[in-house]
Amino acid sequence: MSDPTNVIDVDLLIVGAGPTGLFATYYAGFRGMSVAVVDSLPELGGQITAMYPEKQILDVAGFPTIKGRDLVSGLVEQAATAKPTYLLERTATLLDHRVDHVRVTFDDGGVVDAKALLITAGIGTFHPRPLPAAEDWVGHGVEFFVPSFEPYVGKDVLVVGGGDSAFDWALHLEPVAKSVTLVHRRDAFRAHERTVAQARESSVEILTRAQVRELRGTDGTTDHLSEALLEVDGEEVIHPTQAVVAALGFIADLGPLQSWGIEVAKRHIVVDQAMRTSLPRVFAAGDVTDYPGKVRLIAVGFGEAATAINNAAVAIDPHAHVFPGHSSEGT
Numbered sequence: 497m498s499d500p501t502n503v504i505d506v507d508l509l510i511v512g513a514g515p516t517g518l519f520a521t522y523y524a525g526f527r528g529m530s531v532a533v534v535d536s537l538p539e540l541g542g543q544i545t546a547m548y549p550e551k552q553i554l555d556v557a558g559f560p561t562i563k564g565r566d567l568v569s570g571l572v573e574q575a576a577t578a579k580p581t582y583l584l585e586r587t588a589t590l591l592d593h594r595v596d597h598v599r600v601t602f603d604d605g606g607v608v609d610a611k612a613l614l615i616t617a618g619i620g621t622f623h624p625r626p627l628p629a630a631e632d633w634v635g636h637g638v639e640f641f642v643p644s645f646e647p648y649v650g651k652d653v654l655v656v657g658g659g660d661s662a663f664d665w666a667l668h669l670e671p672v673a674k675s676v677t678l679v680h681r682r683d684a685f686r687a688h689e690r691t692v693a694q695a696r697e698s699s700v701e702i703l704t705r706a707q708v709r710e711l712r713g714t715d716g717t718t719d720h721l722s723e724a725l726l727e728v729d730g731e732e733v734i735h736p737t738q739a740v741v742a743a744l745g746f747i748a749d750l751g752p753l754q755s756w757g758i759e760v761a762k763r764h765i766v767v768d769q770a771m772r773t774s775l776p777r778v779f780a781a782g783d784v785t786d787y788p789g790k791v792r793l794i795a796v797g798f799g800e801a802a803t804a805i806n807n808a809a810v811a812i813d814p815h816a817h818v819f820p821g822h823s824s825e826g827t
Contacts, residue, residue: 503607504581505624506530507812508805509600511588511753514542516782516797517710520614523805525578529812529818532581534588541562541568542618547641551664553790555793567794583608591756591778598777612808615765615773615780616801617753619746626743627656629708637721638711638740648673653734654724655679656708657743658804663687665741666700675702675733679708679726705729711740750784761786771804779804 508524510517513535524531540726541564544553549565556562561732583606589611590601600608624640634640641664642648653673655666658680666678680696683704685692694701703726710725723736750763759766759774764786781800783792790796809816 503599503609503610504583506532506581507611508600508614508808509534509608509610509612510541510614510616511535511600512618512782512784513537513584513625514616514618514782515544515548515567515571515794516618516801517614517616518568518575518782519798520616520801520805521575521578521580521691522571523615523802524808525575525580525804527809529578529809530803531578532583532610533575534583534586534602534608536585536587540572540582541565542582544568547643547666549643550645550713551668553794555795557795564744571816587751589752591775593776602634602648611777611812613778614801614804614808615753615758615784616779616782616783616797617750618774619763619783623747624742625744625747627708627740627744628658628826629710630740630742633711633721634738636719637738638742640742642741643644645669645672650674651738653677654735654737654740655743658682658685658687659743659745660687660691662741662743663691663695663715665743666695667698669689669741670698670700673739675699675701675736677703677737679703679706681705681707703729708740711737764790769803770807771800772807777808779811780807 505512507529508531510520510533513533519532521533544564551564552561554561586602586604588600589603591600591755594719597609597611598613630638648669651673652675653669655662656680666676670676706726706728708724709727712723714722716719721738724735726733726735765784767780767785767787773780781804782797806818810818
């Protein structure tokens with residue numbers, strides 16, 4: 497049972513502290529709302545902080561290119577103007593509708609009462625897809641994310657996968673690694689054509705119809721990775737390897753959110769043009785949402801956050817206006 501004396505009361509609770517959630521936090525403060533933000537991760541920034549803080553992001557308006565960690569830093573600084581309450585390493589488990597607010601309970605027994613709820617949970621909780629041949633090497637030369645380039649300096653690096661993450665890591669590691677080889681089991685790639693073209697023009701070696709069969713160490717243990725046994729077009733090849741990045745995608749799960757009664761389609765929350773979900777006082781924005789013509793970009797999430805907050809303002813106070821005026825107009 498939760499302790500009613502420890503219930504946090506706010507105008508808005510945001511579930512998800514990624515870029516969309518952080519921008520929504522700022523905008524809620526701009527609309528004069530008190531805000532609490534919950535996230536299951538230990539740090540702000542969502543997937544960017546967890547998976548690619550060093551990655552250069554190219555599709556944020558106003559920045560020809562910006563490093564992931566710098567984008568998060570700017571968003572956190574902007575969100576601070578709202579004086580939010582951050583509740584990290586907690587998972588929202590239960591949603592209870594009251595007469596004029598919603599009550600959300602967390603896995604640690606904490607409770608937030610909010611006049612409106614905004615879900616910006618991205619892909620939800622996520623776990624990397626495993627690389628079977630590398631199971632014994634995870635943390636000993638095999639990683640799923642690249643939070644820092646330093647461990648790869650001067651090494652022969654094997655990147656496994658054919659999506660955007662695989663090609664991004666290959667290109668980012670090329671300048672620091674001794675060599676970078678990208679291994680993919682098919683001829684076709686899921687990555688953006690421009691990124692694939694950049695990799696082909698670089699020193700990255702691309703092996704298609706190829707799979708990792710075995711990883712081997714110098715002393716027969718999993719302490720010092722030295723080579724990979726690859727199967728390339730049906731032939732076995734020994735490849736010098738001291739580090740592997742398994743970029744095979746993620747298994748995503750919306751978790752407890754799916755039991756809240758919100759309309760969900762293919763692991764995404766269905767919203768209308770005002771970012772309203774099928775439940776009153778509950779809104780959603782960012783990658784977690786779905787509607788006809790949806791495009792999953794950080795830039796789109798920022799716009800959806802503003803739309804959601806402005807419409808939530810009316811749900812909280814029927815006398816409020818959806819359009820608050822431009823922030824540049826002052827008060």
